[in-house]
Amino acid sequence: IIKHLDILCSYHQIRVKVIMKNRTITQDTTIQKGISSLMGLVIATSGCPRTRFFKSMARFHLPLADEEETISRAASMYLLKQYFLKNEGKPTDFDLKELIKIYDDMHIVNMAIAERLKAASKTDSAVNAIILLDVFTYVLPLSIEGYLQKFKYLFDLDC
Template identity: 50%
Template sequence: MQTIEIRYCFRLPDHSMREIALHLEPEHIQLTGHLPDQLPDWTRLDFEQCTHCPLTVDKVPHCPFAASLVGVIDISREVLSHDEVEVTVITAERAIRNRTTAQRGISAVMGLISATSGCPHTRFLKPMARYHLPFATEEETLYRAASMYLLAQYFRRLHGGNADLDLDGLAEFYRNLQAVNQSMMQRIRSASQKDAAANALVLLDLFAKAMPYSIEDSLEEVRYLFSAYLTE
């Protein structure tokens, strides 16, 4: 299996270009070969470490999510949140171009990095990362996340496990993700005085906060799509 490459190309307001090339190990959908030789202090595991983090400094000296964000933080220092940028996302299958704000462009790549960084609390997002959809709307993300989780329950049942059709586990995953985002926010604010990266994470966290409520409402936002399945 070949390495999966996803490239984010940013055209900044001064027309200069910046690129973040992510390479995913195809079997485990995890970032590979992307860390700089010297990592900044804000990436240390024990710096603003998540309260529910299962990792230990003696085995993992740097937070995998934070360490994977170093390149993104470098770009975020060159822009303000609402600067207009052109972002082109290139995969083997297609290229997607979008004129958007810097914070939204950074948020898109940050979400992909989060899922594939090796953080124990974000790995549930790996199936979505494999079929990455940049700049997804809230409804698209809700659809993708719920579909992913229910397909996971199908495979769990095939392997003899219990299937969680109430999505309780998905809600818990997203509550844990909120805690990750809160701690990462403190790291990012220490790393950059500009606000683009911090506000990009806020955009990601808005969905993490909304997902448990959507589950409580029985995914009412997307129920209408399935009317053909609900009639005899």
Template identity: 45%
Template sequence: MPAVSYHFHFPDGRAETIEAGPQAVADDALLPDWTRLEHSQCPNCPLSSATTPRCPMALQFVKVIARMGPLCSYDEVAVRVDTPARSVTTNTTVQRAIGSLLGLLAAESACPHTAFLKPMAHFHLPFATEEETIYRAASMHLLAQYFIGRQGRAPDWQLAGLKASYKELQSVNGAMANRLRAISSGDGTVNALILLDLLAKALHYSIDDALEEIQSLFVKQA
């Protein structure tokens, strides 16, 4: 996936840079205990600790927790996100900034329940609104159905698979928030995950209504 860097600049002059991308596997003895698969394991997790001793998504989050864990949700931060194609800058809250980063890291992880998000991670849009996310998720899913149809398989044009995937993701986000709540001294990272969970709920329950609202954009004008 294209290299993406998040640069955080805080009012007190402190700066942090976190590179997205697959987390290099460190010495198991050096990894924090909260990355173990059984630690607040997701109720819908299909993995076994016998073959996957560490939670794939937790491994992606280690670098964020180490640097951002103590921050509070509504602390202000200036963020610049660099991708190969462009840079995006904004002034926002810690929870929204970290939420954007965690969403990307989760999609890049080897978690089976985030595999469907890999195309969106490849075309990452930092700080996407709910409307933008619904548009991108639906477009991604429907393009996937086009490729499925070309392979001779039955496509899902009713978005049932997309809704089911986001429903599974709700369980993942909730369990991950519990995992982080026990080890993070601030609430910025946990609330960032809660925001992602709220977005997953919105996509699952209201995607049809949201698409109805933008349908007029695709209707040919007489």
């Protein structure tokens, strides 16, 4: 990723076009946001034990997702995993405590990646891309309850 995009500064505007099997997504954005979305997918499928949770999210990757979309997907996939664990008689966490730990661990991973990218890059675009990803390691643990409450109106709880 760095080899091909390290000539561009993070704030440069670009048009990103992601062609997937079932859809094409196009967005005018910055280099750092485009790289961040791509790096999120690469990191999720890297095989690192600390990123294992994100592998299921990679299957339904939403390129260039915003904060609300990302938190919705993370909580949904986490709760789906809890459903499968429950069906197999294994301990579950419907209080999302382990999800918060996953994001705390991701902060450590992101900071290590940022240091390596800083050493390998000429521009700030890759490092800033990781910093954008890392924002979720702060936002999700602090506001998961608030975000989930924002989604409550979408569900009919009377049936």
